[in-house]
Structures are given as C-alpha cells and as structure tokens.
Amino acid sequence: MLQRVSALIAVGAVVLTMAGCGSGGTSATTDGGKAADDGKITMGFSQVGAESGWRTANTKSVQESAKTAGVELKFSDAQQKQENQIKAIRSFVQQKVDVIAFSPVVESGWDTVLKEAQSAKIPVILTDRAVDSADTTLYKTFLGSDFVEEGKKAGQWLVEEYKDSKDPVNIVELQGTTGSAPANDRKAGFAEVIAADPKFKIAASQTGDFTRAKGKEVMDAFLKSTPDIDVLFAHNDDMGLGAIEAIEGAGKVPGKDIKIITIDAVKDGMQALADGKISYIVECSPLLGPQLMDLAKKVVAGEQVPARVVTEETAFTQEQAKAALPTRQY
Ligand code: GYE
Numbered sequence: 001m002l003q004r005v006s007a008l009i010a011v012g013a014v015v016l017t018m019a020g021c022g023s024g025g026t027s028a029t030t031d032g033g034k035a036a037d038d039g040k041i042t043m044g045f046s047q048v049g050a051e052s053g054w055r056t057a058n059t060k061s062v063q064e065s066a067k068t069a070g071v072e073l074k075f076s077d078a079q080q081k082q083e084n085q086i087k088a089i090r091s092f093v094q095q096k097v098d099v100i101a102f103s104p105v106v107e108s109g110w111d112t113v114l115k116e117a118q119s120a121k122i123p124v125i126l127t128d129r130a131v132d133s134a135d136t137t138l139y140k141t142f143l144g145s146d147f148v149e150e151g152k153k154a155g156q157w158l159v160e161e162y163k164d165s166k167d168p169v170n171i172v173e174l175q176g177t178t179g180s181a182p183a184n185d186r187k188a189g190f191a192e193v194i195a196a197d198p199k200f201k202i203a204a205s206q207t208g209d210f211t212r213a214k215g216k217e218v219m220d221a222f223l224k225s226t227p228d229i230d231v232l233f234a235h236n237d238d239m240g241l242g243a244i245e246a247i248e249g250a251g252k253v254p255g256k257d258i259k260i261i262t263i264d265a266v267k268d269g270m271q272a273l274a275d276g277k278i279s280y281i282v283e284c285s286p287l288l289g290p291q292l293m294d295l296a297k298k299v300v301a302g303e304q305v306p307a308r309v310v311t312e313e314t315a316f317t318q319e320q321a322k323a324a325l326p327t328r329q330y
Helices: 002-021 053-069 082-094 111-119 147-161 181-194 212-225 237-249 267-274 289-300 318-327
Strands: 042-047 072-077 099-102 124-127 141-144 169-175 200-207 231-234 259-264 280-283 308-310
Touching (some): 042 053, 053 072, 053 237, 053 267, 053 289, 082 111, 099 289, 124 289, 147 181, 147 231, 147 259, 169 212, 169 237, 200 212, 212 231, 231 237, 237 267
Parallel strands (some): 042 072, 042 099, 099 124, 124 141, 169 200, 259 280
8 A cells, every 4th residue: 555655656756747847848857866857758668579460560550659659669679588578677667767568478477577667666558468467556557459359259250150060170279479368368268169069179289489480380290190170270360371381381272171260460361361261360450559658648647547458359251351451551
C-alpha cells in the first residue's frame, strides 16, 4: 500500500514536470534525477526480435508511431532471448526513461526486473505478449491480441470444414516459441475447440520458434514420422510458409493433400492463402504502435488506463484474402 502511494506521488511529480514544460517546451523543470526534460516522453522499448513478418511490421509500427507522436524511442532488439530483454530493461531503468514498453519473449521470469522498474517509479506497458506475474501492479496495462480467441477461431474453422466427415482427421501442429504467451494460448484455444469431436487427433506437435526456417525443418520431420497428415495448424504464417516448402519438397500439394491453417495474416501469408496453398488465416494485427503511444502518454501523465486493451481482429478465407490483398498494409 505504502509503495502504491509513493508510486502515485512519483507519477504526480512526472505530471508536474510534463505540465511545466509540455506546451511551450521552454521551462527546464526537472524532477530531480530524470534526464533533462524537454517535455518529450522517452520510451524504452524492448522488442522480441525479428523472427517473423509480423514482428517486422510491429517494429515499423512502433517506430513510426513514436515519430508521429513525438515520443523519443530507445529501441532494443532482444534476438528472441529473455536475458537480452532483462538487460535492456535494466539499462532503460538506469537511463531514467519516462516509460518502458516491452513484448516479453516468454511469459515467466519477469518479477525481479519489473520490481526494479517499479522501485525506480518507471511505469511499464506490456505490448503484444503477456507475463504470468501474480503481481499485476508490476505493469500498468497490457495491449495486444487475445491469443486464446485466435486459437479458437482456427479450431472453429476446422470443425466446420470437416463437419460432414466421420473419418479421423490427423493434425500436426507447429507451435510458436516455447513458453511464449501466443504459443501457450493459441495451442490451448485450438485444443479446447477441437476436443468437442474425438475424430480430431493431434498426431504431432512441436515448436518451430515462429520462424520460416524452423517451420520447414520441423515439417520435414513431421512428414517423415507421421503418416497421413490431413491438416497443419501453424501458430504463425511464417512457420506455415516454411512448411509449404517442406510439403512441396515431399511431392505433396499444400491446400489439397494437407490443409493449412495459420495465424497473423501478413502479406506473404495472405498471398499463399489467395493462391490456395493455405486454407484459412486468423488475423493478428501487429499495428500496435499508435495505441501504444497513446497509452504511454496517458500513463506518464498519471491518467487511468484500462488494465487490458484487446486488439480488434478478423479472419480470412481464400476468397477474402484475394479481396483484401491489394490494400493490405503489412
Ligand atoms: O504471431 C508471430 C510473432 O507475439 C503475436 O510473434 C506475436 C507473434 C506473432 O513472431 O508471428
């Protein structure tokens, strides 16, 4: 409680600083410790990496929106390693940024570093992926998709597609990065929906780390170890695209011999959907930048923000992909 009160006081101090130099930018008030404040918000952003088309689009969205919003961005790429993210967050704390935003590569193991940010009175915003910390005061808000819902949408399409068939349906699954929120949640959402009918069987399930190369490699192995694959559920487009290469390499026709469901709806995925190689894509929007900057400004100003901001998303059939492709932004 005491801690919360002092955190509130600290936020108040930042608000005063902002108010003192925000509009005209002439006042040089500082809050005693923070880097000389020109009224600009400084955000430290720790990105997961550059593992997929989704991630590239997300990085671009964050960088462009920071420019538009007049937020000074300190951007750090963790190359899919939690230890790099922890280092980046510590360095943001040292640099006394106004706000830290990050997309946690995995869900667990953040409490210590988040407590350090909290003690330094620097607010944290979770972007895209969640953490499993029991103490939810460690971050101000979580902006991103509902990954369980995405997995459910993938499962619902499958149930509908095979509704008239009694034969067993053999599914292989390419999971995202082990321990990441999207891998955990998409798997859970999908499994929950297909459990309604015992004809659906997950014959093999392994991580492809959200990359094209690993997707191809693991699909190669699935094709050798698992006879009669009917369906591939890949947790993102990139792994699905890598798997398409493996399927074609094995002399099979993606979309016909093996139906493919993926998540993201980046341009390359949408093209493969329009071409009939992928059967269905659940959208996951990477364009989180504008909302992130908006939330950051509010949080730094000490305004209340919702604890959870869910991204709005849809899903695409092959026909819908053909129609959407010409105006697709990412
Ligand atoms: O689906 C995948 C990326 O966290 C939602 O990460 C994101 C996922 C996205 O590598 O392509």
